[in-house]
Amino acid sequence: MNWTKITYAGYIIVFLMFIGITLAVPILSFENDMTVAYDVFGPLCHQKLSRSFCVFQEEGSMWIDNCSPQDGQFINSNIDRELIKVIKGDAIGFKMPLCSRDIGLYGAMLLAGLIYPFVRKLEDKTLYPSIFLIVALVPIGLDGGVQIISELGLFPIVYESTNIIRLATGTIAGFAATFYALPLLINMVSKE
Numbered sequence: 001m002n003w004t005k006i007t008y009a010g011y012i013i014v015f016l017m018f019i020g021i022t023l024a025v026p027i028l029s030f031e032n033d034m035t036v037a038y039d040v041f042g043p044l045c046h047q048k049l050s051r052s053f054c055v056f057q058e059e060g061s062m063w064i065d066n067c068s069p070q071d072g073q074f075i076n077s078n079i080d081r082e083l084i085k086v087i088k089g090d091a092i093g094f095k096m097p098l099c100s101r102d103i104g105l106y107g108a109m110l111l112a113g114l115i116y117p118f119v120r121k122l123e124d125k126t127l128y129p130s131i132f133l134i135v136a137l138v139p140i141g142l143d144g145g146v147q148i149i150s151e152l153g154l155f156p157i158v159y160e161s162t163n164i165i166r167l168a169t170g171t172i173a174g175f176a177a178t179f180y181a182l183p184l185l186i187n188m189v190s191k192e
Helices: 003-029 035-044 078-082 100-119 130-151 163-189
Strands: 053-058 061-066 085-088 091-095
Touching: 003 035, 003 053, 003 091, 003 100, 003 163, 100 130, 100 163, 130 163
Parallel strands: none
Antiparallel strands: 053 061, 053 091, 085 091
């Protein structure tokens, strides 16, 4: 049994299911009560409406957009976490059960996992120098860190990131993380 290929396939399947469910939940919400799905994802993400993308539907067409305006205003409310449905003009939208940063993170982990065998042999168990991962984590750390410090009132200004910045910083971190996670997982299960 080739544990390396099984580990790789498991990695891809987990993230494919994760992203698939993340996209399916708001789409299914148009016809079904998907509250349980949001509750399941709750421990994995804050699910703030103001920091999430929504799937909108109007006259049979669907698209993904920000759930709320990205105007730099911090929203400190539990209602922001609890809201699932939003109305913009004539369009109805349902938020994704993961915030924009997490979608970037997990989506990039899937994408990088799919690209991985074309860039590097699965059997190669060596890790890249950790400085590359640290550099890739700096943007997400700065964006999220400054935002948290700002929320606590420790900055003279309020910094609220945008969903595009959250998506980009999550994507950078997720893409890089795959090139460390896969060799580590393969090393863990390898019988050699």
